[in-house]
Amino acid sequence: MTVTLPSFRIHDSRGRVVLRDGLLFSFFMRRSHGDVAAGLWRAMQTYRTAIPAQALNGYVMPNGEWAPLDDAGWESVRDEVLQSPWPTGSEVRLQESHDEVGAYNIEYSGKWLDAPAWQGHEEAVSAAAFTLPTEFLLEHGPVHVRELALSLAAELPWSFGYVSPALISPGGLRSAARQAAQELCLRFPGLDVYNLRPTARSIGTRARGAYWLTFLGQPLLGQLGGTESLRQRLPSSVSFHPVGSERILLSLGEWPLAGETSAQDDMSPYRAVARMLEPHLYRERTPWLIDEAFEDRWLRRFL
Template structure:
């Protein structure tokens, strides 16, 4: 239910908003940028049409500055995603604000996987992530959000994707409040901390964890035994399994997303069972320098203690 989603505002000592509650929609593809560039641009256009006008107002320039995302800026971003053929990595960072915790954000980390840097590394992917404020879900409904997530998913040759309640912040800004972030994530086990660069460099064709919307593509779905096996293992009230196409599925864990407040509630059975199903193929993501486990390990450790 909607009351399971917390309102979180983390401020720095100057009173600036650094991190807040929101929703993350992320996908990881074991495909080179050149093979998915047009699809990534199409998904960005779907995102732009779904969010308020001018909700994306700034972009990260190559020198690290944040520049206004005006008409010239959009021309540059399209050139960066669709037209630039050279290079080994394509990085796009679009946000509502030039710093702090933007309500809306788009990130893309594309790679040339046959480049010598990545060709012998089966962990690297091209990944993209869309962020929304929690208010978007409240205004438009979970079904609207799931429909949008499916429209985006159908464009992408993902191995794994997910949508989840999340703690959202501009890139790396939350690190200055890592103690507060730690406390929030240890209480809310279903709250994600999107880290697109680190995850997309290392997830390969594995799963990141059990989420409200969990997208399973190839080869991951086949490794799990296929759609029928996943359906049998997750035959639980409130859980639905539907086809994205013949080789990909979406597993939905309940009508509403769950932040999983461990001070007041037990971990819902669907999340524990989804973690169990994915366990042989979970990506154990390291969070360098931070004293907590990501959602994969937090959910799994609580499940095993029950």
């Protein structure tokens, strides 16, 4: 099968990359940081072994400053993940580059959901994201990427997650990237665009959309009627993979699709899953993509 995925680099006025293509692994967990931390650290090590040595070069410290990911840096990150006390939570961002967007990134937003700051926020979650260059998929193939996704997912107590070609921009879109992001979203509906922290404040146990690899856990899977109900409602082009007990992975084709009209991509599996998820689709509380109208249109692009 011949697969064409877009390759792009969007630069700011100083020539720095502020938006690029890549592959995103994202997981949302209605669990406190203490229930996530150990598994997250194992997932981070799984990701680290899958990428080239020194692909991650630094991390953002709690004061917002950049520090190198040498042995001391990794120890600091480990402490941030495993030793962050109640009620402060844990925020982690590891990046390939400190001054522009690179292909390799880890983001995590962990919350103690019983802390005073989050009481009454019934839809806040802990969330994690990992990114890779598109070339990783093209070089290693979809089976390898799916196995990596399953290895990451096995460590995390997610309700919803996904893997998708995406517009990579850790920490959210920079101003220089917004116009290009809008154009790319309209041209390639199969690409995801994301902003982990605001989404993690209010997604709860809902779904963000239909993606190439769509992970459904509890309570979302139960609200959708369970695995057997989904088998009856979804087309045979959607493959089912069990992930432990009461969680599944839906594969919407062997390879991900960008959805560009001129490429005649068959997006019918995406539309079928989107229709199934529609009663449980998430709507961003605070628009961050372009504006509220564009964001709603994009989130429901397969309906």
